[in-house]
Amino acid sequence: MPERSPVFAFEALSSGCSSRDVLDALTRAIELNQLKVGDRLPPEIEIAQGLGISRAKVREALTSWQNMGIVTRNKKAGTRLAAEVSSNAIQLPVTVKLEAESLLRTHAVRRPLEIETVRLAAKNCDETHRRIIIARCAELLAVYEAGEDWRPADYRFHAALQDACGNPLFGQLIQQIQQGFNEIYEAPFGRAHLGQASIPLHGPMADAVVAGDVEQAAALMEQILALVEGEIREVMQVMGQGDD
Amino acid sequence: MPERSPVFAFEALSSGCSSRDVLDALTRAIELNQLKVGDRLPPEIEIAQGLGISRAKVREALTSWQNMGIVTRNKKAGTRLAAEVSSNAIQLPVTVKLEAESLLRTHAVRRPLEIETVRLAAKNCDETHRRIIIARCAELLAVYEAGEDWRPADYRFHAALQDACGNPLFGQLIQQIQQGFNEIYEAPFGRAHLGQASIPLHGPMADAVVAGDVEQAAALMEQILALVEGEIREVMQVMGQGDD
């Protein structure tokens, strides 16, 4: 059984075309063939032949997507969609330089975004999202009290909040900033364990969001972030990194 | 007169190395040779020879930097640094998908970042930044009252605020989000003229920031953004885009 459709429709492309043109054509082809996240793209050589350009050009374009996290590539396994693409979306590569010395600065950027997220979540979330938030929060607290690794549950809880706020951009930005934070954090300090002290506050915050109490939810999120910030300062002082 | 130093020091690189390794090595070489923004990098072929890898690999790495806006490339003119790089900085490509239908969502993300910026600016700015803010604001108001194009002055004023807040990440993020916003805004609606109604509020806001009145400054920025949001809604309604 072939994993992907044997035929893949392409529109021809002129020889002298920019990488952007290639990505646009690929985007249209993906829409046309209704590829979903996780689906496989044709081999590079077939894409090249289909578009009428060289494999190098296809590779350049795909590398660009790979850097953006839109596709994953593996030998033999091929290239797979890791995120949705759509022709009426603009890929804006916001490259932020996160300096290793400025963990606090990175945290500072996340702060207003997280707070606004819970504000919006408290204001906008519907019954479905309320149930999800409550469930994720209960899960987080259970894992935390059991003494297990609470970070995956924490991640899912915050993802639920970001979902509930009704604007996917918040989740996208926060998660990518967080990812960058972890990268520069783990290098000198090992795996991230920040936020331990703030877990007990997550229950009341979930309650406030579900109850639609915007100010209370925002205030609790502020407290949570303040605790995290305190832990960052501690760790940096212990490691003799000085503060910033 | 040679525009760049005739010798360029490299450290050798193993053959099977990731694109990331190449960029790291290049970063160190750039630091070592003290290249600044606007300076020229050696030709790709020299970089390849210096690092002991193929030109294709160098090109892939440079393309990645080009997509991130770190370098610009021109035939014959060569590759030039467009932004600073440093070995203790992590380039985090935050790719946000800005959909054409969601101008309001984009604005919603900018909102908390702008408000936090003026909060921090009001709290942290020193005498130098105060003078700059006052000057830029006066300039903006003068241009506005003269009936000229106030957008460049507006941009400079906001840049001064972002400078004054003490955390360069805010400015970077906001400006790139704004750039993406303009891209998707200008396509259907022509050049951006948003914020006209909010200009008179900029004077009091600058005063509040300079006076260190955090809450007043934040409140005025909120009003400004609310006016902008109103204009976005108007334009979208007129153009029959519906609201989101």
Place this chain on the structure above:
DNA sequence: CTTCCACATAATGTCCGACATAATCAAGTA
């Protein structure tokens, strides 16, 4: 019949060499 190992296969990863293209520089002429 099932399990496990070795080989064939197919896709990306890497490299090389060649040519195209364009911008800059230099020389030469009006």
Place this chain on the structure above:
DNA sequence: TACTTGATTATGTCGGACATTATGTGGAAG
């Protein structure tokens, strides 16, 4: 001096070859 023309040099593009590595498959051993 000013303009034009050609040479130079760098990136842009392409095709092909080989390396590397999951995946799949078939045969031998149990």
